[in-house]
Amino acid sequence: MTPEEIKPQKGSDPTKKMNSKPFSFWIYLVILLGIFAIYMIPGKSSGAKETTWQQVNNEMLQNHDIEKVTIVNKERVEIYIKEESLKNEKYKTVAKNMMGGINRGPHYSFPIGSIDVFERHLEEAQAKFPEQEKITIQYINEEKSWVQSILGWIIPLALVAFFWFFILNRIASAPGGMGRSIFDFGKSSPEIYEKGKNSLITFKDVAGYEEAKMEVMEIVEFLKQPENFTRLGAKIPKGILLVGAPGTGKTLMAKAVAGEAGVPFFSLSGSEFIEMFVGVGASRVRDLFNKAKEKAPSIIFIDEIDTIGRVRGKVLSIQANDERESTLNQLLAEMDGFDPNTGIIVLAATNRADILDPALLRPGRFDRHIHLDLPNKQERLAIFKVHLNPLVLDKSVDTDYLASQTPGFSGADIANVCNEAALIAARKKKKAIETQDFFDAIDRIVSGIEKKSKIISPAEKNIIAYHEAGHAVISWMLKNVDPLQKVTIIPRGKSLGGSWYLPEERQIITRSQFYDRLCAALGGRTAEEIVFKEISSGALDDLEKATKQAYMMVSQLGLSEKIGNISFYDSTGMYENSFQKPYSEATAKLIDEEVRKLIDQAHESVKVILESNRDKLDALAKLLLQKEVIYKNDIENILGKRIVKEEPVLA
Numbered sequence: 001m002t003p004e005e006i007k008p009q010k011g012s013d014p015t016k017k018m019n020s021k022p023f024s025f026w027i028y029l030v031i032l033l034g035i036f037a038i039y040m041i042p043g044k045s046s047g048a049k050e051t052t053w054q055q056v057n058n059e060m061l062q063n064h065d066i067e068k069v070t071i072v073n074k075e076r077v078e079i080y081i082k083e084e085s086l087k088n089e090k091y092k093t094v095a096k097n098m099m100g101g102i103n104r105g106p107h108y109s110f111p112i113g114s115i116d117v118f119e120r121h122l123e124e125a126q127a128k129f130p131e132q133e134k135i136t137i138q139y140i141n142e143e144k145s146w147v148q149s150i151l152g153w154i155i156p157l158a159l160v161a162f163f164w165f166f167i168l169n170r171i172a173s174a175p176g177g178m179g180r181s182i183f184d185f186g187k188s189s190p191e192i193y194e195k196g197k198n199s200l201i202t203f204k205d206v207a208g209y210e211e212a213k214m215e216v217m218e219i220v221e222f223l224k225q226p227e228n229f230t231r232l233g234a235k236i237p238k239g240i241l242l243v244g245a246p247g248t249g250k251t252l253m254a255k256a257v258a259g260e261a262g263v264p265f266f267s268l269s270g271s272e273f274i275e276m277f278v279g280v281g282a283s284r285v286r287d288l289f290n291k292a293k294e295k296a297p298s299i300i301f302i303d304e305i306d307t308i309g310r311v312r313g314k315v316l317s318i319q320a321n322d323e324r325e326s327t328l329n330q331l332l333a334e335m336d337g338f339d340p341n342t343g344i345i346v347l348a349a350t351n352r353a354d355i356l357d358p359a360l361l362r363p364g365r366f367d368r369h370i371h372l373d374l375p376n377k378q379e380r381l382a383i384f385k386v387h388l389n390p391l392v393l394d395k396s397v398d399t400d401y402l403a404s405q406t407p408g409f410s411g412a413d414i415a416n417v418c419n420e421a422a423l424i425a426a427r428k429k430k431k432a433i434e435t436q437d438f439f440d441a442i443d444r445i446v447s448g449i450e451k452k453s454k455i456i457s458p459a460e461k462n463i464i465a466y467h468e469a470g471h472a473v474i475s476w477m478l479k480n481v482d483p484l485q486k487v488t489i490i491p492r493g494k495s496l497g498g499s500w501y502l503p504e505e506r507q508i509i510t511r512s513q514f515y516d517r518l519c520a521a522l523g524g525r526t527a528e529e530i531v532f533k534e535i536s537s538g539a540l541d542d543l544e545k546a547t548k549q550a551y552m553m554v555s556q557l558g559l560s561e562k563i564g565n566i567s568f569y570d571s572t573g574m575y576e577n578s579f580q581k582p583y584s585e586a587t588a589k590l591i592d593e594e595v596r597k598l599i600d601q602a603h604e605s606v607k608v609i610l611e612s613n614r615d616k617l618d619a620l621a622k623l624l625l626q627k628e629v630i631y632k633n634d635i636e637n638i639l640g641k642r643i644v645k646e647e648p649v650l651a
Helices: 012-039 051-062 089-095 113-127 146-173 211-226 250-260 280-294 315-321 323-335 377-387 401-404 411-427 435-445 458-477 511-532 537-555 585-612 614-627 632-639
Strands: 067-071 076-081 108-111 137-140 191-195 239-244 266-267 298-303 344-350 368-370 484-488 497-500 629-631
Touching: 051 067, 051 076, 051 108, 051 113, 067 113, 076 315, 089 211, 137 497, 146 239, 211 239, 211 250, 211 344, 211 368, 239 250, 250 266, 250 298, 250 344, 266 280, 280 298, 280 323, 368 411, 368 537, 377 411, 411 435, 435 497, 458 484, 458 511, 458 537, 458 585, 458 632, 484 614, 484 632, 511 537, 511 585, 511 614, 537 585, 585 614, 614 629, 629 632
Parallel strands: 067 137, 239 344, 239 368, 266 298, 298 344
Antiparallel strands: 067 076, 076 108, 191 266, 484 497, 484 629
């Protein structure tokens, strides 16, 4: 099948939406402005200039410039200036009307609070005027037009409605918005890959994970040729849950299913079900399954399902979210409720399967759980080949060697290594990417960028050198520690130095291996104590790792003699946010004592090793101060051949 590139469809045609929205927006705006213009039609007194009684008395009344005074609706005074007085320079702003002719008035106006007070003030101001020059007041009652009366309460409502519709439409049209219109609160908007129009990603692009691909491909084969399975009475699983650490390729696997399935594929994230409006999540779940039913057989993919599938229970009641729980309840009912959904397969992905609700994980909902662990060497080799294919490589680059040097790396980490190596080579103006560029990329990803500008005093540099030399000596002397590859005192990221190990790929770890790792973590702090008779803050990360490992050994793995074969590990995540511990205060005290005893024993063991190899410690520290970076061969020249541990042989 040749894949064709398509764009995900989200509801209605986006072109229509883009063309119709500006047109309707301008119609609404013109209507609103028209209503506002009618409401603001100038009245009789709207052309009068605003003034005050003091100005009227001092500049107009005393100069006998006023022709008449009217009081409109017992609340406003209008002043009319004599025609011959309008020729005066001080009245030039009110002498002409809008058309350029003589302004007949009113020319000035101001509000009053009481007619009696105004009449008294006017009478007092004209007390010395001759009787024939005194101005009398005329009273006028003006009624508002019926248009203004109606629009007086319609305009505020229209403004509120307009801005409400405008804001909701903007939210709806934004990326990740509520839907295609303001009424689409309860409708889902998944990315839809239609039948016969596939994504560019297929199973060929998913390197490694052959077992996982076989399980997922079985679903694809059932959708393409269901008769091969149904003739024997087999039923296709209703749900498949992809579980794995971040970067292991869960979403990539789902994209490959979309490219291979040949049936409608609905894809969306778990967070898209939850909104600030109550009931939206459950409504969107119903709408999603209704859309899938219409195009059955089909596949629904929910990424990060732990957003809505978190376990329900009293322990997490403090963080209770009724909207999330109602969404989960609706999802449970849709997947295996009273009304069966035939022809719909739900594919979901999460990296936190331990916190998912048990009702979601039972057979009949998610029948299959596919675990995507960190890739082993052979899988890393396949992943490297995929990501190295478009790169320009030097002939010296050994893909198998790169795979062996990146244990514990996920598929996303390997993709990042390849990209960083290409960037480093381009920055150095190289014609091809060399092996050293990949090593620099690994260093940058693991420890951060090299801090060449960080100022370190000679005394601090000496402490760092002995600290890293202490780690190197202990790691080299103890046979259960991972092989040491490189030691540096060049600052990277937050660290001032570091030791690079090549972790071995093992599934179980013995107590002696744990203990040796604990000793290796304390090697730097103990070296400072022996050489300088004083300790520093440089071992913070080492102490954190040692403490966490010791507590895990005692409280979870049953590797303590006093605690015995008891584990307080919680695989369900129920006690993650609980105030109550799964053990008593006496047991907690005993755990603390055992952890302290374990770390003290490791510290004494490290101290004995370093004191008996003080000359090698000094030589290694001096070499670090000289070269700043030393490799396995340099360490071997000083410390000798490393003891190779013998694996236990089963009887």
